[in-house]
């Protein structure tokens with residue numbers, strides 16, 4: 001794992017290199033994805049069956065076999081051990097309660113002459129949610145996508161999830177049942193995104209695709225954007241920890257592991273002003289790593305993209321955090337709210353020593369689908385607002401036709417658009 005200091009003369013270049021790793025698009029992946037998209041668009045279910053056999057090792061005779069009956073979801077829910085069932089229900093309840101506060105409703109106001117202006121807020125008709133399943137199973141991602149969609153009032157939720165070698169995860173299916181997902185297809189990768197975007201004989205075309213995934217999923221979502229809506233292009237997980245040097249170093253090491261274990265290209269970074277504490281975290285990492293079941297992935301991720309960075313002070317740490325714009329930011333410091341006020345760019349901010357990022361992944365309530373790869377500079381967490389859209393409402397009373405018509409007419413003549421001007425003028429008489 002790299003050890004850096006803001007004192008190093010080439011620190012800025014080193015940090016830029018560390019952050020740049022994933023943002024560059026991979027032309028080879030783009031080419032592979034483009035071919036898969038075209039094939040699914042052209043051959044539909046037949047292509048979906050071929051890719052599912054090739055990439056997930058699942059061979060079935062017909063696309064109908066890729067869909068899971070709702071009874072299968074219910075049985076998975078009923079099979080859960082009581083502890084798992086309660087945990088899933090507790091997480092679902094907290095996620096629902098948080099997202100209900102995000103619901104916006106239609107609004108309008110009336111001007112003195114009777115003109116009414118407003119916005120009609122409506123849910124999307126049909127959405128596709130992508131639940132990753134290549135290197136790990138993500139029941140929590142089912143809840144994080146489906147519950148906001150439900151709260152928004154989406155008409156139909158179609159879920160896709162790969163089942164490598166045909167292994168179905170009961171918690172994933174149970175979460176789909178609990179969250180009220182309408183249909184589930186066991187397909188993944190770019191072919192699943194293509195099926196949702198173009199529709200096939202079996203998979204219905206959706207209006208928007210949400211949810212995280214690997215580089216193939218991200219490239220496919222980027223490519224179909226425009227034909228369908230997408231939430232964001234969420235990349236590999238990231239965590240940035242700012243620590244004042246007074247938290248248990250084992251806690252910090254494990255928080256860095258928690259995102260590193262997602263993917264060999266996930267990113268975990270620590271910023272700390274105390275070099276002795278950084279030594280302690282490095283020692284904790286060395287001692288704890290061999291105990292981790294996903295040691296190989298963690299080791300690769302920390303080696304590829306991890307860093308322990310010594311900063312001058314916590315103010316400088318906040319400046320760097322805004323430059324890094326991480327998916328997750330932990331403020332493991334005294335008086336975390338004071339430092340939070342200095343953060344402008346982060347997908348989610350975890351305040352205080354007891355707030356491990358992992359609580360946010362599962363059950364704190366806020367969404368865990370967050371902007372990655374520095375996109376927190378302009379993007380927000382997945383939310384109910386991603387499943388709603390707005391239409392403007394304009395009612396012009398007869399008495400107001402002249403007031404607005406004269407303004408429009410003048411501007412329309414200025415643009416040389418006579419029909420626009422006449423359409424306004426015909427509705428009033430200028431005596």
Ligand SMILES: NC(=O)c1ccc[n+]([C@@H]2O[C@H](COP(=O)([O-])OP(=O)(O)OC[C@H]3O[C@@H](n4cnc5c(N)ncnc54)[C@H](O)[C@@H]3O)[C@@H](O)[C@H]2O)c1
Pocket residue numbers: 032055056131132133134135136138141162187188189190191212213214215216217234235236237262263266368369370
């Ligand atoms: N931001 C979030 O909220 C969040 C949540 C969970 C996971 N994640 C991230 O999502 C990612 C999940 O990735 P994953 O791989 O585990 O699952 P995935 O479901 O995204 O990808 C698996 C699919 O990738 C396709 N694929 C694999 N190799 C391919 C190849 N060589 N050519 C074409 N297609 C290929 C296959 O179709 C396979 O079904 C990780 O990076 C993880 O960090 C993010």
Ligand SMILES: N[C@H](CO)Cc1c[nH]c[nH+]1
Pocket residue numbers: 138140141236237238259327361368369370
């Ligand atoms: N940390 C992931 C988002 O980057 C979400 C997740 C799901 N399960 C565990 N973690």
Ligand SMILES: [Zn+2]
Pocket residue numbers: 237258259262361
């Ligand atoms: Zn996680």
